[in-house]
Amino acid sequence: MSDEHEPHLPPSEPAAPEARDAGSQALAEALHSSFAIVKVVLILLVLAFFASGVFQVGPQERAVILRLGKPVGVGPRQLLGPGLHWSLPYPIDQVIKIPITEIQQVQSTAGWWHTTPEEELAGANPAAAGLLNPAIDGFALSADTNIVHVRVTLYYRIEDPLRAVFGFAGDTNFTYSLAGVSNALQNVLNNALLYSAAHFNEDDILTRNVAGFTEAVKTRTQDLIEAEKLGVSVENIAVDTAPPQQLADIFQKVTEASENRNKALLAAHTEADKIISDAAAQAAAITNAAEIARNQYVTELSAFAKKFTDLLPKYESNPDLFVNVQLAETMAQALTNVEKWVQPTSLNGKSTEVRLMLNREPPAPKKTTATGE
Amino acid sequence: MRQRNLVTFIIGAVLVIIFGLLLFVFQVRQSEVVVITTFGKPTRVLDQPGAYFRWPWPIQQVNRFDARIQNFQDQFSETLTADQQNLLTSVYVGWKITDAAEFLRSFRGSVPAAQNRLENMLRSAEKQVVGNHALSDFVNADPQELKFDRIEKEIEDTVQGELTTNACGMTLEFLGFTRIGLPQDVTQAVFDRMKADRQRLISKWENEGKAQAEIIRSTADRQAANTLANAQAQAIRIRAQGEAEAARTTLPVFQQNPELANFLLRLDALKSTLNQKSTLIFDERTPPFDLFQHLPTNAPSQTP
16 A cells, blocks of 8 residues: 555656557556556455454354364363454364254164154154064163163263364264264263163063162263263263063053052052051940940949938938838839739639730831732 | 565565475374374374474375274174073274374274274174173173173273284273174064063962952951950950949948948839839739738628
8 A cells, every 4th residue: 555656656668769658558557557456355355364264153162273283272271162253264273163052962772673763753663573673673681681672862061072072083084073972972871771771670670660770871871971081961861661562562461460459459458447447446435435334333333322321320220210211212213113013912822823915015017018019 | 676576576485485384394183193104114103283394295294093082883793602692792992093103004094994903803802702701691680790891891801902912003992882682583582481471470460469458458357356355355444443443432431331231222223123114013912012901802702
């Protein structure tokens, strides 16, 4: 820009004896102006060259700048957070972006039967084939050498992006990606499910100790992730188990038998509880009745003793009279309520015979409905 | 004119420098290792990232390797256990180049060639190690008997030993089983056994359910009977206590005149008995009916 006097230099070359003509002047001017345009373009290109080094790191990304192959910065400072950054143009600098904060997912491949993508989408199980084909159908062997299907899904975050990218190769093309860690994790899951299944009997895996088995898979997965220094943090591990499809019917029957047994036991327990609580109520009634009887007896006898004490002086003054009076009084009271029958003494010293109809209650009237038949 | 020459010179110099840099300088990136060969002979190994000088081809050549861990998995294939069981196994390994010059010499720097060699080593190590172990070492509910980890370690050690002996320039970082299975025809036998097991389980649940329900009921009956018997015993005790208590307080009173006590008690008994509906047959001589004896009757007069 500062070299603007150049066009004002005396044109030495065209200083021919003949005067410059209008045509050559026009050419010179045209050349001059196109040279200026080229210069501007060049400057713009240089600017664009340097501006091309500006790059953006998204909210779920980290980036590393390799300057002449070596990461810029030391330790964790090598990682660039979200925002705009600048790097020198390639080949001096190379920017590696790493997806980090989003939760990634990887699933085991060793323990589940073969499903087509359509079946996977529909969530349907394939029709039970005759036998398991080891080439495509995966399964695990349980501790009792039975066949069981196990599938592990791992949800994780990249915790150490530098380890993930610079520690594991995803392919053979020297590219920097997370594929290497993902592959290693898949192998870890396969190993964890085989290892855990080998420790548990099939019934434990499928029904009796599902929690224990799941825990074992998680522990093994964590251990391997730490041992192999994969640089990821586990968010969640989901474990699916299933019996072989070929035996689904009989497994269903076992479940039913087990449920029936539980139902029978529940009914028995309910009945037992009723028997026991009835007995407890009856027992309480018996002891309460005894308490009442005791209190009544003690009270009555005390009252009687009181009466005795009251009557004793009267009796002692004339026992015979007292007895006769009491007796007559009692007879008078008692005989008002009872049916009396006085048997006259025989007139001629012969014994008389008295015939009594006991049970004189009239017979119950006959039921007409009963007799009608 | 002079200025223009200067500009041309600078541009030319820059171009020469760039060309020279491209020709004489190369980069080693993070996680790469480079072996420089001079006329085909390894002369320098560079494992630190940065820019380095080299003589251009054909004098020197840059052989670039990935120093990161590479995942590899061998074929799922059959091996025989010590107890003659057919077992299908496949292992995964994480391996990496630790001596790039050796790696270059052994495999001409080809990763597929190296993995091919690794595959053979893994297969033969698996055959050897699996053959030394019974099936119960692979799967066992008793953690003491299970040798899963040990088998993996033995295979790893065997393969690592081979890699070192053969100067492959590679190291195993980790190794583990990634698949264990049974041949297709064996799965049928396993299914048959599993079916029989389930059948046994079904009848076990059925019988056990009935038996246990019966036990629960009869236990409850016994418990109920015990409760009632205890209550009866308790009731007898309570009544006896009452009687004892009453006797203690009232007997000394009645002792003052047992005859009167006896009379009054009998009188009381008589009252309470006759409270109910009853028929009494009296002799005419019983008081107060003896009074009737002195009444005139219409009976035939006494025989003369």
